[in-house]
Amino acid sequence: MAVPPDNWEPRIVGFLCNWCAYQGADLAGTSRMTYAPNVRIVRVMCTGRIDPTFVLKAFQSGADGVIVAGCHPGDCHYTEGNYNTMRRTALLRRLLSQMGIEPERFRLEWVSAGEGAKWAQIADEMAAAIKAKGPLAWWENVREA
Amino acid sequence: MSKPKLALYWAASCGGCEIAVVRLYAKILDVADAFDIVLWPCIMDFKYKDVEVLPDKSIDLCLFNGAIRNSEQEHMAHLLREKSKVLVAFGACAHTGGIPGLANVADRETIFQRVYHDTPSTANGDGVRPQLSYQVPEGELTLPKFYDTVRTLAQVVPVEYFVPGCPPVKEQVEGVIQAVVEGRLPAPGSVVGASDKTVCDNCTRVREEKRIRRFYRPWEIVPDPSRCLLEQGVICAGPATRGGCGAPCLSVNMPCRGCYGPPPNVVDQGGKLLSALASIIDSQDPAEIERVVDAIPDVLGTCYLFGLPASLLRRVRLEGNALPAKEAVELAKAL
Numbered sequence: 001m002a003v004p005p006d007n008w009e010p011r012i013v014g015f016l017c018n019w020c021a022y023q024g025a026d027l028a029g030t031s032r033m034t035y036a037p038n039v040r041i042v043r044v045m046c047t048g049r050i051d052p053t054f055v056l057k058a059f060q061s062g063a064d065g066v067i068v069a070g071c072h073p074g075d076c077h078y079t080e081g082n083y084n085t086m087r088r089t090a091l092l093r094r095l096l097s098q099m100g101i102e103p104e105r106f107r108l109e110w111v112s113a114g115e116g117a118k119w120a121q122i123a124d125e126m127a128a129a130i131k132a133k134g135p136l137a138w139w140e141n142v143r144e145a
Numbered sequence: 146m147s148k149p150k151l152a153l154y155w156a157a158s159c160g161g162c163e164i165a166v167v168r169l170y171a172k173i174l175d176v177a178d179a180f181d182i183v184l185w186p187c188i189m190d191f192k193y194k195d196v197e198v199l200p201d202k203s204i205d206l207c208l209f210n211g212a213i214r215n216s217e218q219e220h221m222a223h224l225l226r227e228k229s230k231v232l233v234a235f236g237a238c239a240h241t242g243g244i245p246g247l248a249n250v251a252d253r254e255t256i257f258q259r260v261y262h263d264t265p266s267t268a269n270g271d272g273v274r275p276q277l278s279y280q281v282p283e284g285e286l287t288l289p290k291f292y293d294t295v296r297t298l299a300q301v302v303p304v305e306y307f308v309p310g311c312p313p314v315k316e317q318v319e320g321v322i323q324a325v326v327e328g329r330l331p332a333p334g335s336v337v338g339a340s341d342k343t344v345c346d347n348c349t350r351v352r353e354e355k356r357i358r359r360f361y362r363p364w365e366i367v368p369d370p371s372r373c374l375l376e377q378g379v380i381c382a383g384p385a386t387r388g389g390c391g392a393p394c395l396s397v398n399m400p401c402r403g404c405y406g407p408p409p410n411v412v413d414q415g416g417k418l419l420s421a422l423a424s425i426i427d428s429q430d431p432a433e434i435e436r437v438v439d440a441i442p443d444v445l446g447t448c449y450l451f452g453l454p455a456s457l458l459r460r461v462r463l464e465g466n467a468l469p470a471k472e473a474v475e476l477a478k479a480l
Contacts, residue, residue: 053416053457060457073429086431087423090438090477095419097473098250098445100462141463142294 010130012065012123013058014039017047019077020112021069027116035120036127039067046070048081052092055106059096060138065105065130067122072110082110104129105136149205149325151180152196153235154225155187156211156218157245157295162236163187163210165312169319179326180206184225196224204228206325208235208308212245212454213296217289226302231325233337237311239298240336241406241414242454244311249453249460250445250467252293293463295454306330308338311404311451314390336406339389343408344401347392348383352376356427360440363399374400375425380447385411385418404451413457415448435478443470 016022022043028035044050047070058066068085076082089108096106107126111119155163167173167188183204184191207229213219226232237243248256261267261274279286298304308321317338324330324337331337340346352373361368361378368374374381374395382403383395394401407414426437441447449456461467468476 051416052419053413056413056416056457080429083429084424086429087426087434087438088420090431090434091419091423091441091444094438094441094444094473094477095415095448097468097476098443098461098470099458100467103476136462138458138462141461142459 004135008135010038010064010127010135011062012039012067012126012130013063014041014067014069014123015044015047015050015054016041016111017070017077017082018043018045020071020075021047021109021119023113024069024111024115024119027113028120029116031116033116033120036124038127038130039123046076046078046081047085048076048078050085050088052088052095055092055096059101059105059136062136062138064133064136065107065126067107067109067126069109069111069119069122072112075112101136102133104133148179148181150183150203151176152182152184152204152207152225152229153187154184154207154209154211154221156209156221156239156298157214158211158236158238158243160187161312162208162238165236165310165315165318166208168315169322172319176322179322193221193224196228199228201227202230205230207232209233209298209304210236210239211298212238212242213292213298213301214245214248215289215291219301220289222298222301231305231330232298232302233306233308233321234298234304235308236313237309237404237406237451239304240307240309240455241452242295242297243404243451246295246297246452246454247446247450248295251461252463253291257291294460297455300454305333307336307406309336309387309405310338310390313338314393316391317389336387336409339387339405341409342388344383344386344388344390344392344395344405347388347390348373348395348401349392350374350395355425357425357437358427358433359437360422362440368398370398375421380422380441382414382418382450384421385414402450406452406455414452415445415456418448419444439474439478442474444473446470 047068050068055066070082109122184196207225213222234240238245261269275288277288277290321338350373351371355376357378359378368377368379379400381400383401386401386403387405387408390405411417426434428434
C-alpha cells in the first residue's frame with residue numbers, strides 16, 4: 001500500500017436520511033459549528049433506502065469511509081425503515097470485516113434533527129479515526145491479476 | 146458450404162460445463178453435424194498450435210468455461226478472442242467467477258502455503274514450490290504464473306454472450322446451440338440461456354410472509370417441501386439470483402445458492418442477497434438481530450458463493466487484514 005501524501009485527507013461518503021440526520025447536519029451548519037469537512041453527504045429519503053450495494057460501491061469507487069445516519073429507532077418517518085438498516089448493518093459489518101475493511105471505516109449512527117452538535121462530533125471522530133488508518137485505495141486491490 | 150466452426154475451452158473450472166455439453170446425449174450428434182469442431186481439449190486431442198494457425202475470427206462460436214486464475218488461461222482467453230467471431234462465457238466460472246472465484250478471499254502466497262506445506266495430506270519435506278522456470282539437462286521447463294486474483298472472462302477480454310449456471314442446465318444449452326445454428330442471437334453483451342426474472346419465479350413453493358427469528362443451516366432442519374425456504378429460515382439465494390434454471394435445487398428441498406448470477410439490473414448479487422436476508426429478520430432489538438445473524442457463520446461465502454470476482458469489490462483486500470469468517474463474527478459481537 002502506497003504511503004499517503006502529507007496533505008492526504010480521508011474521503012468519507014455519508015448517506016443521511018432526509019428527516020432526521022440531514023436536518024441534524026443542516027443544524028450543525030446553520031449553527032455555525034466547526035467540524036471536519038471530510039464527509040460528502042448524500043441525502044436519501046430514508047436509511048431504509050440504502051441498499052448495501054451503495055456502501056460497497058462507495059468503497060469500490062475510492063471512499064475511505066462510509067457513514068449511514070438516520071432517525072433514532074422509533075422515530076422513523078416511515079415507521080420502520082431504520083430498523084431495516086439496523087438489520088442490514090449487522091450483516092454488512094461482518095461482510096466488510098471479511099473483505100478487510102476495518103470497522104472504523106463504516107458507521108451507522110442515529111442523529112435527530114436537533115442533534116447538530118452530535119453530527120459534528122461524529123464527523124470529527126470518524127475523520128480522525130480514518131486518518132489514523134490511512135487510505136483504503138480499493139482500486140489497488142484489483143490492479144494486477 | 147462448409148460448416149460453422151466450434152471451439153470449447155476449459156480454464157479455471159471443474160469440468161462440469163464440459164459435461165453439461167456432453168449431457169445433451171443424442172443431440173450432441175446434432176452439434177457434431179451442425180459444427181466443425183476445431184478445439185475441444187476435453188474430448189478430442191488438440192494442441193495450442195492447432196489454434197494458433199487458424200486465421201483470426203475463423204471460429205464461429207467459442208464456448209469458454211472457467212475463470213481466469215493463471216497466465217496460461219489468460220493467454221488462451223486472448224488467443225480465442227482473436228480467433229473467434231462469437232466468444233461466450235459459458236457457465237458460472239466464466240460468467241461470475243464461480244466456485245474458483247472464492248479463492249479471492251486469499252492470495253497466491255496464502256494458497257501456496259496451504260497447498261504445498263500445511264495440508265495434512267502433503268508430504269513435501271524439501272519444501273518444493275512451483276517455479277515459473279526450471280533448468281534441466283534437456284533445457285528449460287516453464288509453468289504458467291499463478292495470479293493473486295481470479296477474474297471472470299469478461300474482465301480479461303470482451304465477451305459477446307454469457308450463459309450462466311453451475312453448470313448451465315441441459316434445456317438452456319440446447320436452446321443456446323439451437324439459437325446459434327438458426328442465427329437467432331440477441332444483442333451482444335446479453336445473458337442468454339436464462340430468464341429475466343429471479344429463481345423465485347421458477348419456484349413452485351407457497352410464499353406467504355417472510356418473517357423469521359432464526360436462520361437454519363440445511364443440516365439443522367428438514368424443511369417443508371411445499372413452503373418457501375426463506376420463510377422457514379433456510380438461506381436461499383433465489384431472490385437475488387437470475388432464473389431460467391427451472392429451480393432444480395428447490396425441487397429436491399435444497400436452497401438456491403446463486404449459481405445463475407445476479408438478475409438483470411442488479412450490480413452486486415451478494416449485496417442484494419444480504420439485503421434480502423436482513424429484511425426477513427423479525428426483530429427490532431439490536432441484540433436479538435445480532436443473535437439471529439450469528440447463525441450465518443460466513444457472510445461473504447454465503448452471499449458471494451458463485452460471484453466474488455464479478456462483485457463490486459472483486460476480492461478481499463490485499464495487504465490488508467481481512468478476517469476469516471469466524472473472527473469477523475467475533476469482531477461484530479465485540480462492537
